[in-house]
Amino acid sequence: MPDKYINIHNLKISESLSKFVEEELLTETDVSSDKFWLGFEKTVNELEPKNRELISIRETLQKKIDDWHIKNKGNEIKLNEYKNFLLEIGYLKKEGPDFSIETENVDDEITKIAGPQLVVPIMNARYALNAANARWMSLYDSLYGTDVIEQSEDSVSERYDPLRGEMVIKYARDFLDKYFPLKNLSWNKITSIAVKEGKLKPLKGADIFDLDEEQKFIGHRGEADNPSAIILKNNNLHIEILRDPRAFSAQQDHAGISDIILEAAVSTICDNEDSVAAVDAEDKVVCYRNWLGLMKGNLKTQFEKDGKLFERKLNPNRSYISKDGKGLKLHGRSLLLVRNVGHLMTNPSIILSNGNEVPEGIMDAFMTVAAAIHDLKNKTNSRTGSIYIVKPKMHGPEETEFTDLIFSKVEEVLGLKKYTCKIGIMDEERRTSSNLKECIRTLKNRVFFINTGFLDRTGDEMHTSMEAGPMIKKGDMKSSKWILAYENNNVDVGLKCGLSGKAQIGKGMWAMPDKMKDMMEQKIGHLKAGANCAWVPSPTAAALHTLHYHETNIFDEQSKIIKREKAKLDDLLTVPVANRPNWSVEEINSEISNSAQTLLGYVVRWIDQGVGCSKVPDINNVGLMEDRATLRISSQHIANWIHHGITTKIQVTEIMKEMAKIVDNQNKSDPKYVKMSDDFDRSLAFKTACDLIFKGKEQPSGYTEPLLHLNRLKKKLNLN
Numbered sequence: 235m236p237d238k239y240i241n242i243h244n245l246k247i248s249e250s251l252s253k254f255v256e257e258e259l260l261t262e263t264d265v266s267s268d269k270f271w272l273g274f275e276k277t278v279n280e281l282e283p284k285n286r287e288l289i290s291i292r293e294t295l296q297k298k299i300d301d302w303h304i305k306n307k308g309n310e311i312k313l314n315e316y317k318n319f320l321l322e323i324g325y326l327k328k329e330g331p332d333f334s335i336e337t338e339n340v341d342d343e344i345t346k347i348a349g350p351q352l353v354v355p356i357m358n359a360r361y362a363l364n365a366a367n368a369r370w371m372s373l374y375d376s377l378y379g380t381d382v383i384e385q386s387e388d389s390v391s392e393r394y395d396p397l398r399g400e401m402v403i404k405y406a407r408d409f410l411d412k413y414f415p416l417k418n419l420s421w422n423k424i425t426s427i428a429v430k431e432g433k434l435k436p437l438k439g440a441d442i443f444d445l446d447e448e449q450k451f452i453g454h455r456g457e458a459d460n461p462s463a464i465i466l467k468n469n470n471l472h473i474e475i476l477r478d479p480r481a482f483s484a485q486q487d488h489a490g491i492s493d494i495i496l497e498a499a500v501s502t503i504c505d506n507e508d509s510v511a512a513v514d515a516e517d518k519v520v521c522y523r524n525w526l527g528l529m530k531g532n533l534k535t536q537f538e539k540d541g542k543l544f545e546r547k548l549n550p551n552r553s554y555i556s557k558d559g560k561g562l563k564l565h566g567r568s569l570l571l572v573r574n575v576g577h578l579m580t581n582p583s584i585i586l587s588n589g590n591e592v593p594e595g596i597m598d599a600f601m602t603v604a605a606a607i608h609d610l611k612n613k614t615n616s617r618t619g620s621i622y623i624v625k626p627k628m629h630g631p632e633e634t635e636f637t638d639l640i641f642s643k644v645e646e647v648l649g650l651k652k653y654t655c656k657i658g659i660m661d662e663e664r665r666t667s668s669n670l671k672e673c674i675r676t677l678k679n680r681v682f683f684i685n686t687g688f689l690d691r692t693g694d695e696m697h698t699s700m701e702a703g704p705m706i707k708k709g710d711m712k713s714s715k716w717i718l719a720y721e722n723n724n725v726d727v728g729l730k731c732g733l734s735g736k737a738q739i740g741k742g743m744w745a746m747p748d749k750m751k752d753m754m755e756q757k758i759g760h761l762k763a764g765a766n767c768a769w770v771p772s773p774t775a776a777a778l779h780t781l782h783y784h785e786t787n788i789f790d791e792q793s794k795i796i797k798r799e800k801a802k803l804d805d806l807l808t809v810p811v812a813n814r815p816n817w818s819v820e821e822i823n824s825e826i827s828n829s830a831q832t833l834l835g836y837v838v839r840w841i842d843q844g845v846g847c848s849k850v851p852d853i854n855n856v857g858l859m860e861d862r863a864t865l866r867i868s869s870q871h872i873a874n875w876i877h878h879g880i881t882t883k884i885q886v887t888e889i890m891k892e893m894a895k896i897v898d899n900q901n902k903s904d905p906k907y908v909k910m911s912d913d914f915d916r917s918l919a920f921k922t923a924c925d926l927i928f929k930g931k932e933q934p935s936g937y938t939e940p941l942l943h944l945n946r947l948k949k950k951l952n953l954n
Contacts, residue, residue, distance in 0.1 A: 273647030576627030687742020
């Protein structure tokens with residue numbers, strides 16, 4: 235049944251949300267329910283018209299750009315004319331003087347420690363806990379369980395392959411030799427470890443050796459002459475060498491080493507946006523409650539595995555004895571950031587006095603910040619007293635300035651010091667990329683993060699330039715002129731604005747969670763590009779990707795990059811149209827089939843099961859992490875090709891039906907799955923997927939949320 239509304243002042247608020255705020259969110263804070271809702275109503279009445287105006291500006295600019303391309307159809311785009319036009323309509327802004335960001339009270343995980351960053355759907359408590367606890371991960375498990383170590387042909391046991399185990403141990407010892415070398419000895423040769431007079435003393439028989447760089451030894455646990463763990467540090471990342479001769483994993487080890495624990499997911503984004511399917515108060519309360527549990531430190535969840543019941547909760551800090559004999563602790567959990575939604579969507583959880591739904595981004599701001607007040611008291615997450623909000627899908631400096639205004643108002647209502655809320659700018663929209671310096675300027679006291687590598691950026695590129703001509707193939711986008719300039723420009727601007735050592739400059743997601751060997755070969759490129767954090771799809775991927783940060787000192791790389799030739803705006807604005815494409819019918823159908831299959835695989839879970847992010851098998855059965863950004867690309871690409879006559883609606887419909895059968899077959903082992911191909915006309919998921927393409931040109935900025943939310947709500951009403 236739909237949620238009931240209750241009246242609070244002039245707002246109609248879903249009963250479940252009101253109850254959550256009253257009984258959970260605000261308890262043990264200094265903010266009363268009345269103060270909260272009065273401040274909320276005053277703020278939202280002030281900001282909602284501005285929010286609508288900003289969305290209207292997007293539509294006006296898009297119409298002007300469409301008209302310009304239609305007027306110039308058939309002519310080569312002259313970049314000077316195009317740039318002057320974009321300046322004239324206010325799409326491009328004149329760049330102001332140089333400046334450096336002034337963000338204060340930022341945690342070391344953002345400023346000093348470079349490492350992997352996880353993104354986790356906050357709607358799933360178990361996943362969120364796994365991500366928070368992924369600050370410390372087993373290297374042995376991460377190697378043994380992935381394709382980084384090749385499967386040996388002579389496996390003697392289905393349960394454990396000792397040859398593979400030996401390869402894991404050798405890999406781990408080689409890692410120690412590379413980054414924590416001993417003087418005149420390999421870690422492969424040691425037989426014991428001791429700590430004497432505050433120094434690490436590995437042994438080979440009776441012979442005692444030293445670390446090459448003694449400062450990398452941080453401390454130990456257990457007895458000094460026979461420690462149970464050794465703590466080392468390289469490039470500000472800790473590792474723990476665990477010793478337990480009785481452990482199964484130590485049976486093949488002369489020194490009794492049972493594992494190496496890596497500091498892995500240094501920070502984690504708890505996501506309310508692209509990776510969740512939250513469309514009403516019921517869904518939003520689940521998200522807010524999980525975030526509140528993380529901020530209070532009491533989130534728990536139970537689950538069943540192999541007939542046994544397990545409980546998951548947050549890990550404690552890790553204790554150790556420092557080299558000068560003091561008892562100290564290392565932070566046990568990832569630094570948690572929260573991603574709110576963007577400015578576009580509204581939500582039926584709250585109805586305003588003018589009858590409009592509440593802007594979801596403003597609601598997210600109040601709820602997620604109020605939850606984080608609990609952490610400001612105990613400082614378990616942020617030791618500096620900051621709240622970290624990642625804000626997506628902002629278009630240009632007016633919208634980033636609006637975000638600053640939102641959080642200034644939230645701070646006022648909740649009685650927080652100005653600039654307590656720090657903002658991460660996701661560089662994923664064309665107008666933001668083109669005006670990034672001015673976007674950062676509007677948030678110079680709040681920005682803690684900028685990031686590139688987002689597929690939303692490609693979706694926006696396609697939609698903004700929809701009338702320019704047919705887009706090149708999706709695979710060719712990766713080597714197009716604009717995308718290379720986009721990646722470089724983000725780092726160039728970030729360094730120029732003083733982010734190095736003060737904020738994260740990040741790169742996007744590795745989308746193939748089963749292809750860890752490929753990730754280890756390729757993702758080092760993100761560090762070479764100057765990123766001090768990069769996204770990974772799982773705790774295991776975080777453990778493996780952290781090895782790259784031992785290999786490369788990011789801050790050294792950034793000091794080199796700042797001297798290079800800067801990316802050019804002309805390149806950034808080069809539209810990726812195909813110049814007189816002569817693709818064969820087979821090529822065209824193959825491209826569409828690939829997009830249609832992943833599109834359907836994602837949408838069917840979103841609409842029917844409310845799964846916002848999942849590993850979807852592609853047409854070759856390779857599992858890819860799909861979310862709304864990948865969906866935006868696929869739907870916009872096909873819509874563009876239909877619009878420019880590369881294909882037709884009839885052809886695409888037939889391909890969609892064929893691909894739906896493949897997706898149905900790929901999901902046959904899921905007991906909750908409902909086939910699309912049994913009745914295409916009655917499958918809401920199939921119709922939604924088709925609408926995303928056939929109505930794609932008309933969707934605001936090409937976003938998929940309006941159609942997904944509309945149809946998920948329909949599905950939920952039918953189910954209930």
